[in-house]
Amino acid sequence: MTPRKNPLQRIVLFGATSAIASAVARELATPDTQLFCVARDGTALQALLDDLRVRADDTDGTRIQGTTADLADIDAHAAVWQQAQQALGEVDAVLLAWGTLPDQAACDASVEATLDAIHVNGTSAIALLARIAPDFERQGRGVIAAIGSVAGDRGRQSNYAYGTAKGMLATYLQGLRNRLFFHGVDVVTLKPGFVRTPMTAGFNRAGALWAEPEAVASGIVKAMQRGREVAYLPWIWRIIMTVIRLLPEYLFKRLKL
Amino acid sequence: MTASWNRIPRVEHAAEVPLARRGRALPETPRPLLAHGLGRSYGDVCLNPGASLLHTSGLDRFIAFDPATGILRAEAGLSLDALLRFAIPRGWFPPVVPGTRCVTLGGAVANDVHGKNHHQAGSFGDHVLGLTLRRSDGQVLEVTPEERPGWFAATVGGLGLTGLIETVTLQLAPVRSAWMHAWSQRFTSLDEFWDLNTRSERDWPYTVAWIDCLNPGRDGRVGRGIYSAARHANLARHSATWREPRRSIPLDPPLSLVNRLTLRAFNHLYYRQPVHATPRAIHHQPWLFPLDAIRHWNRIYGHKGFYQYQCVLPPADAKEGVQTLLDTIAASGQGSFLAVLKTFGTRPAPGMLSFPRPGATLALDFPEKGRATERLFARLDAIVQECGGALYPAKDARMPAPMFRTGFPRWEAFADYVDPEFSSGFWRRVTA
Numbered sequence: 001m002t003p004r005k006n007p008l009q010r011i012v013l014f015g016a017t018s019a020i021a022s023a024v025a026r027e028l029a030t031p032d033t034q035l036f037c038v039a040r041d042g043t044a045l046q047a048l049l050d051d052l053r054v055r056a057d058d059t060d061g062t063r064i065q066g067t068t069a070d071l072a073d074i075d076a077h078a079a080v081w082q083q084a085q086q087a088l089g090e091v092d093a094v095l096l097a098w099g100t101l102p103d104q105a106a107c108d109a110s111v112e113a114t115l116d117a118i119h120v121n122g123t124s125a126i127a128l129l130a131r132i133a134p135d136f137e138r139q140g141r142g143v144i145a146a147i148g149s150v151a152g153d154r155g156r157q158s159n160y161a162y163g164t165a166k167g168m169l170a171t172y173l174q175g176l177r178n179r180l181f182f183h184g185v186d187v188v189t190l191k192p193g194f195v196r197t198p199m200t201a202g203f204n205r206a207g208a209l210w211a212e213p214e215a216v217a218s219g220i221v222k223a224m225q226r227g228r229e230v231a232y233l234p235w236i237w238r239i240i241m242t243v244i245r246l247l248p249e250y251l252f253k254r255l256k257l
Numbered sequence: 258m259t260a261s262w263n264r265i266p267r268v269e270h271a272a273e274v275p276l277a278r279r280g281r282a283l284p285e286t287p288r289p290l291l292a293h294g295l296g297r298s299y300g301d302v303c304l305n306p307g308a309s310l311l312h313t314s315g316l317d318r319f320i321a322f323d324p325a326t327g328i329l330r331a332e333a334g335l336s337l338d339a340l341l342r343f344a345i346p347r348g349w350f351p352p353v354v355p356g357t358r359c360v361t362l363g364g365a366v367a368n369d370v371h372g373k374n375h376h377q378a379g380s381f382g383d384h385v386l387g388l389t390l391r392r393s394d395g396q397v398l399e400v401t402p403e404e405r406p407g408w409f410a411a412t413v414g415g416l417g418l419t420g421l422i423e424t425v426t427l428q429l430a431p432v433r434s435a436w437m438h439a440w441s442q443r444f445t446s447l448d449e450f451w452d453l454n455t456r457s458e459r460d461w462p463y464t465v466a467w468i469d470c471l472n473p474g475r476d477g478r479v480g481r482g483i484y485s486a487a488r489h490a491n492l493a494r495h496s497a498t499w500r501e502p503r504r505s506i507p508l509d510p511p512l513s514l515v516n517r518l519t520l521r522a523f524n525h526l527y528y529r530q531p532v533h534a535t536p537r538a539i540h541h542q543p544w545l546f547p548l549d550a551i552r553h554w555n556r557i558y559g560h561k562g563f564y565q566y567q568c569v570l571p572p573a574d575a576k577e578g579v580q581t582l583l584d585t586i587a588a589s590g591q592g593s594f595l596a597v598l599k600t601f602g603t604r605p606a607p608g609m610l611s612f613p614r615p616g617a618t619l620a621l622d623f624p625e626k627g628r629a630t631e632r633l634f635a636r637l638d639a640i641v642q643e644c645g646g647a648l649y650p651a652k653d654a655r656m657p658a659p660m661f662r663t664g665f666p667r668w669e670a671f672a673d674y675v676d677p678e679f680s681s682g683f684w685r686r687v688t689a
Contacts, residue, residue: 019277019315044278047318054319055343198277198315 006143006186006225010034010088012081014071014128015098017044019197020147023217024095029056029064036084037066040098071098072120074127081132090139093224094132096125096146101199107161114161122165126172133176136185144180145188145224146173150232152191153241156257170230177229186227192216193237209236259310262555263299264562265625265654268306268682275312279332279423283393284311289680290393292417294334294361298368299565300654301682302416308680311421313363319343320424327429328386333363333422349429350489350541352384356597358546362425368651369414369611371618373463373487373545376602378430380613382413383604387426390419393678397423402607411674414608416650418684420676432489435499437463437544438536439487443528447480447580454484454600461486463545468596469524470586470621479587480580482598483532487544499540505552513559513624520592527594558624566593566637567620567649569601574644575617581640582619589633593621609667609674612649620652631655650683661687 011028013021016037025035029052037052039045045066052064065087069080085091102117125146136142151159152166170189177187194200194210216233223231232238247255259273272286273293283290291305292313304310316334323329327349331340337351338358344350355370364370369382378384387401390412398420400408412419444450450466457464464486474481548554555563570578579598586592597620606613623630638660641648647664648656662668672688 043280047279047320050320051318054322057324057347059324198275201275 006093006227008033008093008143008221008225010036010090010092012036012038012084012088012091012094014038014094014096016066017041017048018097018099019199019213020192020195020216020220021095021097022048023213024097024220025052026055027214027217027221031057031063034063034088035065036087037064038069038071038080038084039066040068040070042068071128072124074124077128077131081128081135085135091135091142093143093145095220095224096128096144098125099147099199101159102161104157104159104161117161118165118168120165121162122168125169129172129176133180136180137183140184143186143188143224143227144176145190145220147190147192147220148173150191150193150237150241154244154252156255158257186224188223188228189230190220190223190233191230191237191241192233193240259293259296259304261299261301261303261654262297263565263654264555264558264560265299265564266301266304266306266682267562268301268304270305270310271307272309273312274309275315276334276421277315279316279318279389280397282395283391283421283678284309288393288678290421290678291681292333292363292367292421294364295336295359297357297360298364298651300650300652301686302368302650302653303364304682305680306682313361313421316363316423317361322347324348327431328426329429330387330424330426331362333366333388333425334361335425336361337365344429345432345435348431348433350432352428352430353378353381354545355381356546357549358542359549362427363417363422366413366422366425367415367417369606369608369613370651371601371613373465373599375613376458376464376600377462379602379604380414380606380608380611382607382611384428384430385409385413385425385607386428388412388422389424391421391423393420393676408674410607410609411671412608414606414611415671415674416610416681416683418675418679418681420679434490434492435541436490436492436538437487437541438490439463439485439539439544440534440536441483441485441532442534443481443483443532445475445481446478447576447583448476450480450482450484450598451576457484457486458600461488463487464599466598467527468583468598468619469528470583470596471521471524471592472528473587478580479583481528482596483528483530485544487539489541490538492538499542501542502550503552504550506554506556509556509560511559513561513563514557515563515594515622515624517590517592520594523594524592558622561625563625564623564630564634564654565620565652566623566634567618567652568637568641568646569612569614569616569618569649570641570644570646571614571616574646575600578640578644578646579617579619582637585636585640586621586633589629589636591623591626591629591633593623595620595622597621609671610650610665612647612651614647616646618649620649650687653683656687658687658689 017039107114149166151163219233286309293310313334316332320330390398468482
């Protein structure tokens with residue numbers, strides 16, 4: 001077993017009220033950890049903080065903190081990151097987990113919707129990564145993790161705006177991983193498959209490929225502790241996506257996926 | 258398709274919506290609505306055919322906990338399993354637990370569930386200090402037994418019909434560890450059971466009996482079994498470690514595995530299991546939740562599903578009534594391998610539709626065998642009604658409407674509290 005080289009004791013969760021990030025937060029909320037949660041919806045954030053404080057025995061609310069911010073607004077990033085650093089001191093780990101599942105049909109009908117989907121799920125995350133990378137470089141340790149998607153591995157007609165954003169994010173993380181490796185910082189690309197979350201509520205979610213957020217979250221925590229490069233969650237998606245990537249394009253374009 | 262635990266009835270819903278956040282307006286789906294937690298009730302109290310189900314398992318956040326008093330406030334979709342994992346290391350335990358920990362707080366309130374400690378602790382609702390109730394007209398009621406006694410009595414045991422229960426405030430009970438002290442003893446007849454029970458109930462907070470409902474005891478009548486009693490262990494820490502067994506019934510067998518042959522064999526073997534007359538330490542999970550160790554145990558009955566028949570008989574007729582029920586079941590040959598007998602305490606239940614009441618409660622499982630099962634239930638119904646008893650709505654898929662109305666005489670007063678946009682398959686069935 002790979003040793004758990006990264007301690008996860010002071011963590012910033014961006015997009016903390018998403019189902020997957022909340023499940024990660026629950027797993028991390030212990031009396032030994034400090035969490036800083038960033039989310040857009042104040043009521044949802046407060047409900048999450050209350051829950052985590054109970055789980056972590058943080059009665060005075062000093063170890064579990066958070067702030068509201070719309071992370072699609074790049075101008076807000078600097079202040080939020082500063083606030084997180086002030087709350088935690090040194091940061092062991094960050095997890096980028098915000099995003100939307102855009103309606104591809106709406107994107108096909110609108111340039112703005114396409115660019116918006118790519119901004120929320122791709123560009124805005126890259127902007128935050130670019131902002132925090134120098135601090136990790138200086139610090140010389142830690143782990144940066146971001147939630148990509150199996151959809152980023154290959155463009156499909158049903159969700160290629162989302163896929164483009166996640167694919168772009170994955171490529172950026174690849175380069176960042178290479179850069180920060182020489183500074184002792186791990187960069188983890190997380191690629192969940194189908195997860196039963198409110199984001200996917202509109203799908204028929206029966207079947208063996210659908211995972212629960214808790215299972216995905218525990219995979220995320222392990223991947224971050226071990227400093228894995230790319231983690232498919234659950235692991236079966238690594239095999240599925242290998243096969244899907246290997247299909248020749250002249251054949252793939254004929255598929256209705 | 259969402260089904261209840263016994264997989265009867267099989268129904269379709271017009272919409273099924275996961276609720277992810279409290280404090281939000283009810284979704285705009287076809288009316289009427291019904292909250293659905295973990296689906297461990299049997300029958301149709303948790304189903305709403307042709308209408309909408311609101312899945313509450315995502316409403317599972319803690320809100321506040323006071324480690325000094327053991328008062329916990331949480332969203333109603335929190336499971337007892339999650340609650341137990343949180344509370345035990347902090348020295349607290351849910352004051353009442355049913356036979357499975359896979360139920361939500363909201364479900365425990367809505368069915369006013371009872372446990373093996375009813376004779377001392379009462380039912381779940383007795384420990385609820387308050388709850389938040391969202392009504393379809395947009396009102397959000399903070400309900401406590403003191404401030405809104407009517408709403409409280411309607412919502413505890415109210416089968417989810419008074420609105421959406423969003424949060425529950427619960428008084429937990431102190432424990433020293435996850436372990437219990439338990440003993441068990443065979444009895445060869447119901448007379449022996451009643452003796453044992455009377456002697457044990459004062460000193461033992463948890464008691465229950467398993468009955469062999471196929472093989473006669475020493476007096477030639479059905480009614481032999483095993484009596485078990487337990488209390489929370491008074492040890493700060495138990496040296497032995499416990500690992501939860503993880504077995505599962507992986508798929509539906511083509512036929513029910515429960516039949517006359519397997520039942521007779523099972524009952525013989527179960528009766529012969531080693532008993533421990535002197536108390537010994539046992540982890541709370543196998544003692545309180547034996548069936549939780551086998552995931553999907555309901556699959557042993559096959560695709561057709563099964564019924565649970567749980568009745569309560571008032572004290573005056575309990576002894577004779579239980580014997581008559583067991584004789585009738587034995588004569589039908591449709592025995593159950595889960596026959597559980599327990600006496601309720603005398604504390605008046607907190608809910609208008611609460612099932613627990615003074616007397617004895619008998620619970621049995623029966624595979625679905627069509628007409629034969631119906632005929633047996635009709636005979637059992639007659640005995641229960643003769644004794645002035647009632648059936649447990651949380652376990653029911655078939656009781657005739659008049660039987661519900663006589664068993665739950667406050668149902669008409671209760672109906673005034675029902676949210677006009679909430680209903681269930683059960684409610685429509687028994688009030689039609």
